[in-house]
Amino acid sequence: MRKPVSRLLTLALLAVAVFTIPNGFGDLRHEAMEYLGYGLLIAAGLGRIWCTIYIAGRKDRVLCTDGPYSICRNPLYFFSFIGVIGVFMALQTISLTLVAGSLYLLYYRRVIQSEQNRLAALFGPAFEAYQQTTPRFWPAFHNYHLDQLERTISTRIVERGLREVVWFFIMILFIDLLEYIHLSKHLVAATLPF
Numbered sequence: 001m002r003k004p005v006s007r008l009l010t011l012a013l014l015a016v017a018v019f020t021i022p023n024g025f026g027d028l029r030h031e032a033m034e035y036l037g038y039g040l041l042i043a044a045g046l047g048r049i050w051c052t053i054y055i056a057g058r059k060d061r062v063l064c065t066d067g068p069y070s071i072c073r074n075p076l077y078f079f080s081f082i083g084v085i086g087v088f089m090a091l092q093t094i095s096l097t098l099v100a101g102s103l104y105l106l107y108y109r110r111v112i113q114s115e116q117n118r119l120a121a122l123f124g125p126a127f128e129a130y131q132q133t134t135p136r137f138w139p140a141f142h143n144y145h146l147d148q149l150e151r152t153i154s155t156r157i158v159e160r161g162l163r164e165v166v167w168f169f170i171m172i173l174f175i176d177l178l179e180y181i182h183l184s185k186h187l188v189a190a191t192l193p194f
Contacts, residue, residue, distance in 0.1 A: 024194075047068070049161060053151075056154050070143050070146075074137050
């Protein structure tokens, strides 16, 4: 249910964004927020690709603890969170950014706990040791390490990961189109306080 629930919440928040603009929309502060959001979307896409390279095809067979998995136990979810924040920042709406970020953290807290239980059952003491040294969600970059300089990855799985990431980049085009529509005062039903 993780993906359908995530999509439903995202679509609901995007629908609100289509018909609203924040007070001060298009001013310098909001434009800066838009470009910061674009940067976060790009970082999210690249971060998810990075994670996929390390975990692709190994998810339930090997406990991945290096590369992005050395800085936090859930880097895919972390980079998705960065993407969610990026989308709503690029839409120049602080209020929707706060709502989307809060909903993400609340919902994925349960998802992450469920995954941790599954990994503990699969990998036992190795996962227990990993939990002791690596934060759950917020990265600790000083932990970064590589166990191998080369690895074999499944191109099929990496391609699937790329298809999932392409939506972050498509959002940039959608947000730019929506900004043009909003600046022409079309579709705007309400102004949000921030």
